Amino acid sequence: MAEPLLRMRDIKKQFYGNYVLKGVNLDVYPGEIHALLGENGAGKSTLMNVLFGMPVIKETGGFEGTILWDGQPMSITSPRQAVDLGIGMVHQEFMLLPGFTVAENIKLGREPLRDTLLTRWLGTRLSRVDQDKMRTDARAALDRLEVSLDEWAPVAGMPVGYKQFVEIAREIDKTNVRLLVLDEPTAVLTESEAELLLQAMQRLAAKGISILFITHRLDEVKAVANRITVLRDGEVAGLLDAEKASLVEMAQLMVGRKIEAADLPPRTKPLSGEDMLTINNLEVDMPGERVNGLNLTIKRGEILGIGGLAGHGKIGIANGIMGLYSAQGSVYLNKDKMPLGNSLWALRHGLAFVSEDRRGVGLLLDEPISINIILTAMQAQGKFLRHLPGNIQMRNDREIEKFAREMISALDIRCTGPHQLARRLSGGNQQKVCIARAMALEPDLLFVSEPTRGIDVGAKRLVLDQLVKINREQGVTVVITSSELAELRQVADRVAIIYGGKLAGILPPTASDAEFGLLMAGKGKEAVGL
Amino acid sequence: MMSNLRHLTRNIGIPRLIIFAFIAGLLILAAVTGLQVKDLLSDSLVRIGMNGILVLSLVPAIQGGLGMNFGLPLGVICGLLGSVTAVELNLRGWAGFSAAIGFSIPIAIVAGLVYARLLEQVKGQEMMVGTYIGFSSVAGMCIAWLLLPFKSPSMIWAVGGEGLRTTISLGDHYGKLLNEFLKFPLGGITIPTGLLLFFLFCCALWYMFSRTRTGMALRTAGSNELYAVSSGIDVRHMRSLSVVLSTVLAAIGIVVYSQSYGFIQLYMGPLLMAFPAIAAILLGGASVQKASVSNVILGTILFQTMLTIALPVTSSVIEGDISEVARVIISNGLILYALTRPTGGN
Structure with a gap:
């Protein structure tokens, strides 16, 4: 087989002492469709950020390991450089301007220009966009994908599948593109759209463009990929040959994690099954x-x-x-x-709910712990109130304080007391306050x-x-x-x-x-x- | 002792300590230049009581999450309508004052409900839209004051005219009623007991309300809408309640203001009412998101005292009147400063 186009060797990346990539190796050959599999948090995005020289990597102390591009050691320090090398990225979220046409979106930032009268004195900023060339270029890119999409149609209102194609066309229109990274491209597509996309990927690969394909969908991987790298907890859990690998094998590598034996307290009475x-x-x-x-x-x-x-x-x-x-x-x-x-x-x-959005839904950050705990029960169920004549319902500070103290000791909330502001607590203790809030509802x-x-x-x-x-x-x-x-x-x-x-x-x-x-x-x- | 002092410093906040020092400096300067410090302090007390409720009227809107109520003139107009109605009916003394407030409240509730519905359409831009609602309601009322069928000769333009005058004297109706009530001299300073008591009574009332179930719901809706929704609070309802309360308090505020001033000012009078009130509450340590009764009291005292004293002192020191200019710069500068820091002071 030919030399690999991209070779990532022993890539390590830490965020504040916490390694999220622990020595990852990845090879992509020319014309290969290489799938990158892994759960959320396995390190796929970090690895791609490293490949693209995203600023977030440099800001957090850079990475260890080497990247070989076309056999040459390369330090990619900015996304601009990655693009110049011929690495294209299609993001999960579309970055398209809805009011613009397909052609305009494909050529955005790289519009072919034509001189005007003013160009001579005022530079290319006043050049005219060459509409015809733009259309032909866009058409060519779309043709390489073999999709019948009108290049002059506006993007707004298009089905997501088409938008995805526009994104890809934009990348392959860059004349030098050699490696295309697709980040979960089928996540938002319907089955038939995904099918079209997979076919287009195969055509591109046949034309010699390498594709790095990030996904969760195992059957797609099986259908189009040549080889599969499975990441798990920042390590390569396995490198598989797509033809031989079974779905079960892939799934196992992806999830496999030792389960801690947990000692759960027994139930006093068995579940009713109701x-x-x-x-x-x-x-x-x-x-x-x-x-x-x-x-x-x-x-x-x-x-x-x-x-x-x-x-x-x-x-x-x-x-x-x-x-x-x-x-x-x-x-x-x-x-x-x-x-x-x-x-x-x-x-x-x-019913009670402890939200995943702790600081947004879960807490009143500028109120004391006690108020955070009781407010929902007060508003929804009328607890912690003193009733005065004339149907006036005043908050009952004594009861509030008593209940807050009970919860603080029962849940072991580390704080200076029920009057401490929720903002000042650590994440774990804030979570306990959220649980206490739900408990107040009984x-x-x-x-x-x-x-x-x-x-x-x-x-x-x-x-x-x-x-x-x-x-x-x-x-x-x-x-x-x-x-x-x-x-x-x-x-x-x-x-x-x-x-x-x-x-x-x-x-x-x-x-x-x-x-x-x-x-x-x-x-x-x-x-x-x- | 040291730690107590530090605690106190932190609670009051450095900006307010600086203003305190500034006022103290002004007082010394006033004494040096031979001004009547006692008179200045008496005037300050009157101005505090006069403006306090207008400042308090900002609190419901802030706590309800709508920011500064720049639409305060709307509430002021409701109060003025109540006042002129009381004068029209020729009610005097306590009856006149109570009637003015009594007529104002229902008008303010209706206006507040309409205002709240409008603000619901422009969520997130309440302050800007509020400003324009305030301005345009003043302009609209300029026409209405001329057309409304008031007949009392003490209010309509003299010599067979129609429509209300720009300034209506309350002298023999209920002018200075609160100021004079139980007033007593204290070491040369006149204490306007009734006026101050009424202001503090309103503050206490608001404080009590903020501790009721509804009051707490209102504050929650303002400080974290998602928390409120997940607690089963009707956020829309609370927002409109806060606008209505704000408008009602502004109406009561202007009735108190007018009686203390001795005149009802119509037409363009209410136009700029919101700005000094907002400057005062910001000075008291409130922010666009957070305000309490203590911010109101402290802010009103600082702002009004500063203005009352700075005016004569600057004119006597500089021998020229730049005090009005200084007032505008200080009050608007404060608002600008506070609005650019949305997290607010201490």
Whole structure:
């Protein structure tokens, strides 16, 4: 085989002493479609940032290791340089100007110019854009992709699939492009659009352009890639030949992680198996975490884990049920149909929610801990109030303080006292305040989203233990949504995996890595015969 | 002792300590140049009581998350309507004063509701839109003052004229009513007891309200809308409540202001009412997002005392009147400064 076009050797990158890349090797050959697989946080984006010389890498102390381009050692220090070398990047979010035509978008910043009368004195800034050349160039780029897209059509209102093609056409129009990086290009596409894209990728590769393809969808990888690098926790978990690799193997490499043996306290009485919350065909309009026809039943007394990759809608579920984002569908609490989009109803019927957006939804940063804890219970359920004549409801400071102190000691919130401002607490302690806020509601069903995001390891353990304790001692049904599958598998009775806004499947926490991996990548059990 | 002092310094804030020092300096200067310091202090007390409620009227809007209520003139107009109605009915003394407030409140509630609906359409730009609502309502009322069917000879233009005068004397209706109530001299300084008590009473009322369930909901809606929604609070309702309360307080504020001044000022009178009030509350340590009753009291005292004393002192020292210019520079400069730092002071 020929020399690799790109060779990344022993790439290490640390953020403040924390290694997110621990010696990654990656080779891409000319004309190869190379897939880069990995969970959220495996290090894929950091690796691409290194390749592109993104400023964020330099600002945080640079990286270790070497990059060979065409056999030559190369230090890529800016995205500009990466582009000059012939590396093109298609981003997950489209960077297109909606009011401009396809051709204008493709040639944006590189418009062919034609001299005008004023150019001689005032320079190229007053040159005219050569419309004809722009169109022919754009047409040529689109033809290389073999898509029948009108180059003079405006981008606004186009289906996302077409926009994706415009993005790619823009990259390959750069005459020197030799390596194209596609960051989850099919994430937003429908199946037929994705199919077209994959075909276009193969055509480009046949013309000698190398493609580095980042994705979560295992079947796509299998369909188009030549080789696959699987990243896990900043290391290369495996380098596979796409033809020989099986989906199960890929999934296993992607998820595989030792599960800590967790000592969960036993239940005093066994689960009744009774349905508590029945969700039918739920749709939640939460940007970036859309839920799209979800069916799920939550059973009384259990801890249900909800997992899945970022952007697949697991976060949207609790937000939709609690009325923070608009939702459609039918949700039954016991036998009552819930009015969706009504937080007050949910709060008054024993539901509580610890949001993933701790500082945004979870806390009043400039109010004391005590107020943070009691305010929702006060407003929604009328607790912590003193009733004066004339139906005047004053806050009851004594009760507030007493309850806050109880919570501070029960949850071990490290603070100077109930009057400390929430802003001054560490992330872990803020999370405990959020949990205390939910506890003040005395819920029957508690939704907790990303309970351990952004808090240190010790505090993570405490928060999870606390959730288990609430479940065991008070019989609260707990639904934990988390990006960290390992922690769900530690504490949950069942783990539901969400894919594409729908339920992909429910597994016991003891299920194998491969089973979890396949569900997260959108492959049901039946697909691989497990 | 040292730590107590430091704690106090931090609570009051350096800017306010500087102003205190400035006022003290002015007082000394006044004494040196032979001005009547006691008279100056008496005047300051009157001006504090006179303007205090207008400053307080900003608090509901700030706590409700709408920022500074630049639409304050709207509330002022409601108060003026109430006042002229009371004069028209020839009510005098306490009856006149209570009637003026009593007529103002329902008018302010209606105007506040309309104002709140408008602001709901322009969420995020309340301050700018508020300014224009204030200005345009003043302009609109300039026509209305001429056309409204008031008949009382003490208010309409003399010699068979129609429409209300620009300045209406309250002298024999309820002028200086609060100022004179229980007033007493204290070491040469006159204390306008009634006026100050009424101001403090309004402050106390607001303080009580902010501790009720509704008051806390209002503040939550203003400080973190998402938290409020997730607590089942109707944010829209709270925002409109805060606008209505702000407008009502502004209406009461102008009634108190007019009685103390002795005149009702119509037409362009309310136009610039918002600016000194905003400067005062900012000086008291409030920000666009946060304000409390203590900011109001402290800010009013500092701002009004400064203006009252600076005026005669500068004119006697510089021998020329630049005080009005200084006042405009100081009050608008303060607003500009505070608005460019959205996080606010201490």
